[in-house]
Amino acid sequence: xxxxxxxxxFAAAVMLVVIVLVVFSIFFLFxxxxxxxxxxxxxxxxxxxxxxxxxxxxxxxxxxxxxxxWEFFKGIFAGRTYSGGGDVTNCPAPCFGYSFRTEQSVWxxxxxxxxxxxxxxxxxxxxxxxxxxxxxxxxxxxxxxLWDRTAMVVALAGVSLPIxxxxxxxxxxxxxxxxxxxxxxxxxxxxFSGWFGGMILPWITLAFLYAAMYARITRAxxxxxxxxxxxxxxxxxxxxxxxxxxxxxxxxxxxxxxxxLGMDLGALIGGAILTETTFSLPGLGQAVLNAIKTQDLPxxxxxxxxxxxxxxxxxLVVDVMYAVIDPRVRLS
Amino acid sequence: MTAxxxxxxAEAAPSAVEEAAxxxxxxxxxxxxxxxxxxxxxxxxxxxALTGGVVVLVLILIALLAPxxxxxxxxxxxxxxENLIDPLFGTPTGSLGGISGDHLLGVEPVNGRDxxxxxxxxxxxxxxxxxxxxxxxVILGTVLGILAGFFGGWVDSxxxxxxxxxxxxxxxLFIIALVSVMPNQMLGLTGTGVRVFVMILVIGFFxxxxxxxxxxxxxxxxxxxxxxEAARSLGAGRLYILFKELLPNLVAPIIVxxxxxxxxxxxxxxxxxxxxxxxxxxxxxxxxxxxxxxxxYDSDPMYMVVPGVAIFITVLAFNLFGxxxxxxxxxxxxx
Numbered sequence: 001x002x003x004x005x006x007x008x009x010f011a012a013a014v015m016l017v018v019i020v021l022v023v024f025s026i027f028f029l030f031x032x033x034x035x036x037x038x039x040x041x042x043x044x045x046x047x048x049x050x051x052x053x054x055x056x057x058x059x060x061x062x063x064x065x066x067x068x069x070w071e072f073f074k075g076i077f078a079g080r081t082y083s084g085g086g087d088v089t090n091c092p093a094p095c096f097g098y099s100f101r102t103e104q105s106v107w108x109x110x111x112x113x114x115x116x117x118x119x120x121x122x123x124x125x126x127x128x129x130x131x132x133x134x135x136x137x138x139x140x141x142x143x144x145x146l147w148d149r150t151a152m153v154v155a156l157a158g159v160s161l162p163i164x165x166x167x168x169x170x171x172x173x174x175x176x177x178x179x180x181x182x183x184x185x186x187x188x189x190x191x192f193s194g195w196f197g198g199m200i201l202p203w204i205t206l207a208f209l210y211a212a213m214y215a216r217i218t219r220a221x222x223x224x225x226x227x228x229x230x231x232x233x234x235x236x237x238x239x240x241x242x243x244x245x246x247x248x249x250x251x252x253x254x255x256x257x258x259x260x261l262g263m264d265l266g267a268l269i270g271g272a273i274l275t276e277t278t279f280s281l282p283g284l285g286q287a288v289l290n291a292i293k294t295q296d297l298p299x300x301x302x303x304x305x306x307x308x309x310x311x312x313x314x315x316l317v318v319d320v321m322y323a324v325i326d327p328r329v330r331l332s
Numbered sequence: 333m334t335a336x337x338x339x340x341x342a343e344a345a346p347s348a349v350e351e352a353a354x355x356x357x358x359x360x361x362x363x364x365x366x367x368x369x370x371x372x373x374x375x376x377x378x379x380x381a382l383t384g385g386v387v388v389l390v391l392i393l394i395a396l397l398a399p400x401x402x403x404x405x406x407x408x409x410x411x412x413x414e415n416l417i418d419p420l421f422g423t424p425t426g427s428l429g430g431i432s433g434d435h436l437l438g439v440e441p442v443n444g445r446d447x448x449x450x451x452x453x454x455x456x457x458x459x460x461x462x463x464x465x466x467x468x469x470v471i472l473g474t475v476l477g478i479l480a481g482f483f484g485g486w487v488d489s490x491x492x493x494x495x496x497x498x499x500x501x502x503x504x505l506f507i508i509a510l511v512s513v514m515p516n517q518m519l520g521l522t523g524t525g526v527r528v529f530v531m532i533l534v535i536g537f538f539x540x541x542x543x544x545x546x547x548x549x550x551x552x553x554x555x556x557x558x559x560x561e562a563a564r565s566l567g568a569g570r571l572y573i574l575f576k577e578l579l580p581n582l583v584a585p586i587i588v589x590x591x592x593x594x595x596x597x598x599x600x601x602x603x604x605x606x607x608x609x610x611x612x613x614x615x616x617x618x619x620x621x622x623x624x625x626x627x628x629y630d631s632d633p634m635y636m637v638v639p640g641v642a643i644f645i646t647v648l649a650f651n652l653f654g655x656x657x658x659x660x661x662x663x664x665x666x667x
Contacts (some may be wrong), residue, residue: 101632273508295513
């Protein structure tokens with residue numbers, strides 16, 4: 001078990017380094033091919049050549065990608081100093097650099113926005129797990145009934161609706177039309193009820209999509225599992241149906257669901273970009289979208305790193321839970 | 333089998349009934365049927381899947397004939413009709429977003445462009461990106477998946493690690509990032525052409541591991557089958573075995589995953605255009621229409637409903653059809 005964990009951790013660390021290298025390449029190599037200078041995009045189009053050169057030196061943009069990536073990593077753990085172009089800026093750890101656009105330090109931007117996204121993703125996950133799993137299991141057990149068909153039609157519609165469309169519809173109906181909710185985001189530390197009220201619609205909208213996906217997968221997996229020999233054996237030896245379903249069938253059904261949950265949660269923590277854009281939530285997704293549009297590399301790097309970390313941690317947790325649920329995994 | 337031959341066995345009876353029900357009449361009933369034929373006969377009985385398939389065909393026709401249809405109706409996707417706009421609020425005059433005999437789905441706020449024409453032209457972008465990115469993913473996924481499964485060893489390890497890595501990536505983030513840093517001119521394409529081309533490549537690139545994983549798994553189990561061994565012992569080369577023995581048996585899962593991938597890709601394209609990194613205005617696309625509609629969700633709700641419903645119908649039709657194809661090609665399904 002320990003060896004398994006260590007192996008997974010190592011793979012996760014390698015993945016993190018690869019991701020940062022890839023991000024650096026995307027934002028340094030592609031503009032280079034396209035004939036756009038990153039230093040120029042930092043200073044602005046009308047900058048004089050000396051200023052551009054100063055920025056290039058200060059940010060180390062002339063260095064090779066791996067040197068820059070190394071400096072970036074070092075900054076996170078040990079802090080770094082930017083020198084050149086006349087002045088010296090000291091950036092203490094954890095240093096994610098400074099925004100090209102607002103010249104703010106990136107780290108506080110990330111810590112400000114992470115709770116918003118975290119709240120959105122976790123709240124929605126609770127909803128979609130409860131409703132998705134329940135609907136999927138019930139449909140599998142009552143296969144072919146009216147309930148099954150209705151649930152599956154709703155689920156199919158759910159996966160076919162773009163999330164920003166359902167979001168806009170719910171805004172139009174519940175915020176503008178019926179005035180049930182206030183459409184604005186209220187930070188959790190200001191008022192719990194305000195935060196909760198503002199998050200209900202985003203949660204439901206996001207959870208609807210995922211609940212539909214999970215219900216479909218749960219139903220399919222459950223049906224497959226119910227056809228297995230060991231389920232017949234369990235029934236044959238006289239176990240109660242509750243035990244057969246709840247203990248024997250659910251255990252196998254949960255494995256693919258867990259894998260999905262890990263990936264989905266990780267990806268969402270890195271930015272439920274569409275949901276945050278639709279509901280104007282000041283989360284990581286909104287930050288990264290703005291940063292991408294303005295080519296604000298440090299912010300993009302920061303968010304991508306947090307996202308990848310979230311994906312990796314989520315996958316790690318899933319792998320561990322996998323090993324707990326399914327002993328076969330530990331051996332391979 | 334020790335059962336006497338003249339006694340009708342329990343297994344034979346229902347299958348004969350099935351054969352008759354399926355309709356392969358007379359002498360042909362005893363002949364073997366190809367997988368494609370079995371699948372088609374199952375698909376024909378699946379009303380929902382057929383409906384989805386018909387809608388998909390209609391949508392393809394609409395996309396192909398968009399210029400013809402719009403000129404028949406007498407509308408142009410980029411023509412302004414400012415006389416139909418309330419100068420005070422910028423929203424269309426008349427009920428339901430300005431729906432009239434001339435403007436079947438109303439007009440846009442502010443500039444009064446015809447929504448019907450823009451929806452038709454938007455279908456072109458959606459379907460083009462949806463299909464072609466799936467093609468990119470299928471080609472990459474099939475080739476790399478077969479190579480990984482067939483050769484094993486370090487080839488397999490390398491390709492599998494790349495697939496795991498890509499699947500663990502925060503995909504939408506990278507797609508957005510890649511699409512937005514791509515140059516505005518390449519390979520002789522400009523403007524919308526470049527954006528569409530880049531979206532096809534990037535969406536396809538992030539899609540191939542889904543197909544690659546399945547193809548690799550199938551190849552791994554297929555290459556140990558007797559018929560592959562038989563071919564090998566008859567002196568067949570690797571390429572022959574790959575293309576003549578393995579590939580035909582991989583067609584079914586590849587078709588299933590392709591039909592499932594197209595609606596996802598259509599949604600991704602719409603999302604990119606919605607976020608403002610996909611197709612740029614004035615070119616019409618459904619996602620971009622929705623993103624401009626977000627400012628009018630209270631004053632002109634029809635403006636968001638129309639492209640939203642267009643995406644919904646398209647994706648739903650593909651999903652229905654895809655589910656049907658999957659069930660029809662599933663060897664475990666009831667025949």
